[in-house]
Amino acid sequence: MIGKILRPHGVRGYARVLPETDNPSRFKVLKKVWLRNDGGALRSFDVEHAKILQKFVLLKLSGIETIEQVDEIRNQVVVINRSDCLPLDSDEYYFFDLIGARVVTTSGDTVGIVRDVLRYPASEILAVEKDQQEILIPAVAQFIKQVDIESSTITIEPIAGLLP
Secondary structure (H helix, E strand, C coil), X not given: CCEEEEEEECCCCEEEEEECCCCHHHHHHCCXXXXXXXXXXXXXXXXXXXXXXXXXXXXXXXXXXXXXXXHHCCCCEEECCHHHCCCCCCCCCCHHHHCCCEEEECCCCEXXXXXXXXXXXXXXXXXXXXXXXXEEEECCCCCEXXXXXXXXXXXECCXXXXXX
């Protein structure tokens, strides 16, 4: 997911998008995106034009020509192919790679499964679920000791009071 359709912009089928990426300029080079609705269904669109604003992206998609058509895709999320993802540094990860990962302690105890990654000014937070209970773990080097995308496992070093 790299963004969310907010509302129409103007009368020519442009959509105002809230970018969910550290690099909104990536929208300018995309040729194709998919929109995912609440039910999980995906529809592909060619990108005709993208304009980067201060807090938003204006996106013109093929086949979307009117305000009403933009209203039909309102609140859908914008997703891309993995091949269109930007390269990352060795200590960076895409949120979609972390969601569903198993979290274990350095001593091998299972903490739970990552259900979401929350953005906060100081750091991202892993929302981990175990036995229908949510555990929030700051995604900082003090706690996160290893991330293995291949095995979908995150190893943490908990401190007193972090885990229930």
